[in-house]
Amino acid sequence: MFKIMLIEDDESLFSEIKERLSQWSYDVYGVQDFGKVMQEYSAIQPQLVIIDIQLPQYDGFHWCRMIRAHSNVPIIFLSSRDHPTDMVMSMHLGADDFIQKPFHFDVLIAKIQATLRRVYNYNTERIELRTWRGATIEYVKNTLTHDNESVLLTKNEMFILKVLVEHKNQIVNREDLIRSLWDHEHFVSDNTLTVNVNRLRKKLEPLDLDGYIETKVGQGYMATEEAEA
Incomplete structure (x- = not known):
């Protein structure tokens, strides 16, 4: 079972994504303290991270930089903002994919599956x-x-x-x-x-x-x- 860390402060959306991903046998973890994301990341050791851009205290770009300083774990960004620069910035920071809100869950599942297959299959x-x-x-x-x-x-x-x-x-x-x-x-x-x-x-x-x-x-x-x- 793949562990996915979902850094999303919208509790309703988090619960819905977690429920949908659980149906695909993914183990989804949230964030308890948005000021201690890296500590929670280290404790979870996920195989995939999904990050919203707009977050309390620090934005998703900040946490992507922090994660990339220590790990090449695949990262997918979520964003409700309609700014092309957000996608460009996420890719410059080393994200693997970008999903614009609102999104269809079939698209989210397809991107997660493609990312995990690409990252963890070719290395074998x-x-x-x-x-x-x-x-x-x-x-x-x-x-x-x-x-x-x-x-x-x-x-x-x-x-x-x-x-x-x-x-x-x-x-x-x-x-x-x-x-x-x-x-x-x-x-x-x-x-x-x-x-x-x-x-x-x-x-x-x-x-x-x-x-x-x-x-x-x-x-x-x-x-x-x-x-x-």
Whole structure:
């Protein structure tokens, strides 16, 4: 049973989400003290976190930053505000998905299932290491190491890199990437993928690898690799 931490101060909505998710055999935990979210997170050790943006004391962005400083646990944001910048901000902070309120519960369930399947299934593959441009990619640890310097990637960043590297020197179109990441591309903004790729490139800058994730305008992205002699 997956443990889900739902950081939501609307008691009515919390109860409804908890009841619906319990029907799918998810174990849902709430927050007792919105000033001590990290202490409660550490005690629960959830496999997924769902965060509302508007919360007492500190907003959801604050708690996302705090969680990301310690963990790559998948995070889904909820928001009743109709601001595109909220989605962009959530992705910049390392969130895995974003759901606009009001939402249909089928959409919430689909996004939760897709996130859990993506995060916890691909890490069980036999292939744990891969090399690319002299760098070592460790899928299980979500790290990329080059010249003794390592960077830690989020689940989405690693998944994008994994797909591109496994199809190196080939264009992977945007639609295929979106389907691989979120399964239900109808509910995903095209800008969400762009933000995630840009975040990946930013992480690759210290390793001088950012220039090898190329954008193919109107098509998609490509990880380039030097041809073998």
